[in-house]
Every structure is written in C-alpha cells, then in structure tokens.
C-alpha cells in the first residue's frame with residue numbers, strides 16, 4: 001500500500017481570485033483540488049499518513065529567510081493596513097535594473113512590499129496562505145522521511161504547489177518550493193546526486209533557479225514551450241541546459257507520443273541519481289484548462305512506469321493540475337505506473 005502524506009492545513013489557502021492582465025478572475029488553484037486527489041487515493045487503497053512537523057532548517061536551505069518572513073507576516077500586515085483588496089497583491093515590482101543593481105529599499109508602505117518578493121499578480125496571499133504553504137513543506141519532508149526509512153515510493157499531497165518559486169521570489173500560484181526542499185533534504189540524507197523530474201505542464205523554473213550551478217541536484221523539466229506564449233514566459237528553453245539541467249519544451253498540442261519521448265529523455269538524465277523527486281503536475285492532460293498539452297490517463301500511467309524503472313527511492317510531490325474531475329484519477333494512474 002503506497003503511503004501518501006496529507007495535511008488538512010493545505011486546505012487553508014483559499015484564494016477566491018487571481019489578477020490576470022489586470023482583471024480579477026476566479027482562482028484555479030483551489031482547495032477542492034487536494035480533496036479530489038485524496039478521495040481518489042483512498043478509493044485506490046493508498047495509506048494516508050499524517051505529516052510530522054519539521055523545523056525551518058530544510059526550508060531555509062533553499063529559500064531566502066526574507067521571503068519566508070514576508071510570507072509568514074504578509075497577510076497580517078496587509079489586513080492591519082486596511083487596504084481595499086482582501087488579498088495581498090503587488091502593484092510595483094523591485095526590478096534590479098530599477099535600482100542600478102543596488103539592493104532595493106524595504107518600502108515603508110505595506111502595499112509596496114509584495115513587489116520585493118512577487119513576480120506576478122496571480123499569486124495572492126490571504127489568511128491561511130502561509131499556514132498551507134508551510135504545511136505543504138512538512139508534507140514533502142515527511143514523504144522524504146518515509147523514503148529514507150525504506151519506503152520505495154511516497155506521495156506528498158502538497159498544496160499550494162511550489163515549483164515556480166525561486167530562492168527569493170514567489171509566483172505561478174506557488175509560495176514555497178516543496179519539491180526543492182525535498183530534493184535538497186534528500187541530498188543531505190542519502191547523498192547526491194538527487195534528480196528532480198518535473199512533468200507539470202509548465203517549466204519548473206523555481207527549482208531550476210534554486211539548483212543552478214549545483215552538480216548534486218539534476219533538474220529535468222518536460223513542459224509546454226514558453227516560446228509559444230506559455231507561463232513562465234521568460235525561461236524554460238533548451239538553451240538553459242547544462243550538465244545538471246535539462247529543459248524539454250514541447251509544442252502546443254503534444255500528446256502521449258511526444259510527451260512520453262521527453263519523459264524517457266528526462267528519466268535517462270536522472271538515471272545516475274541516488275534518489276528521485278517527481279514534481280507531479282497533471283495539468284499536461286488533455287482537458288486541463290491551464291495547458292494545451294494533450295496527454296491521456298494512459299500516458300500518465302506510462303510516465304509512472306518509465307520513472308519507476310529507474311528503481312530509485314522516490315518522493316512524488318504534487319504540483320499543478322486544474323481539472324477537478326480528472327486530477328485525482330490522473331494522480332492515481334501515475335502512482336500505479338510508478339509502483340513496483
């Protein structure tokens with residue numbers, strides 16, 4: 001019975017909205033996603049495990065303490081300032097070119113502070129956002145514990161997702177990078193190299209940036225081509241590839257055949273590792289509202305098989321996936337393929 005780590009606290013982030021092209025639109029990264037996954041896992045006979053509280057050392061090994069402190073206090077400070085928006089949303093952005101490369105000042109205005117740490121307007125902070133994101137880190141670290149203690153595979157039902165968060169910046173519906181925290185922790189516990197294979201529909205830009213220049217974490221990402229107009233827009237290209245980073249951007253409309261060929265390439269890249277983290281987004285599925293990839297449930301099962309054949313200790317961390325009717329079954333298919 002495959003263990004999955006679950007925390008009710010991951011439901012506490014409840015963004016009613018996101019701001020996209022200046023417009024308030026309904027949020028897509030909602031608590032019902034996690035509930036749908038849990039229901040499917042329980043239906044498939046997986047074993048629920050409660051998270052164990054971990055101190056901040058693993059979190060601060062990958063994130064700037066200033067980012068963590070901002071996220072922890074942002075909602076409280078925002079609410080106390082009596083601002084018109086019921087969620088923390090940036091309006092100015094501290095770009096390095098703005099300050100001639102110097103460190104920007106910490107703004108006196110509470111409403112300007114999100115611009116030190118946010119890189120988009122879609123990723124809002126409300127009451128419970130910090131608690132959920134921090135719980136997701138504990139969920140991922142508990143899955144690491146299970147694998148270090150001998151489970152071949154453990155699934156971390158993390159929400160909100162994390163792979164778009166860099167060392168110091170949050171965005172893409174993500175606040176803390178649980179995938180990166182798990183990978184860095186595995187390096188310390190089982191030794192490097194550790195591989196991250198990211199099969200979310202979007203480039204795992206945060207994970208790439210966090211491990212940039214390190215040889216003990218191999219990062220591979222299979223995603224829709226940002227050059228064709230897809231988030232995260234500014235990066236995720238093959239030109240960023242080196243000995244420890246592999247981007248495999250795919251054309252709009254790519255289905256099982258092309259996607260699985262890229263997953264096989266990512267698996268081959270990960271083969272030298274001593275442990276594996278799968279950043280599992282199921283938004284590459286046909287019908288997902290946030291991506292144009294056309295992967296089937298059978299495709300996700302086969303991706304699981306391909307990664308399972310590496311026979312590495314494996315932590316699976318939940319990332320994206322926004323079609324509430326299929327997200328649970330797609331996660332179950334992937335885990336069924338992985339199980340050995």
Ligand code: SP5
Pocket residue numbers: 018020025026027028122161162163164172173174200202231281283290319320321
């Ligand atoms: C973890 C993850 O899958 N993050 C995805 C972030 C990409 N979001 C891009 C959103 C582009 C605009 N979508 C319009 C939806 C309006 N509610």
Ligand code: ZN
Pocket residue numbers: 200201202281283319320321
């Ligand atoms: Zn995604």
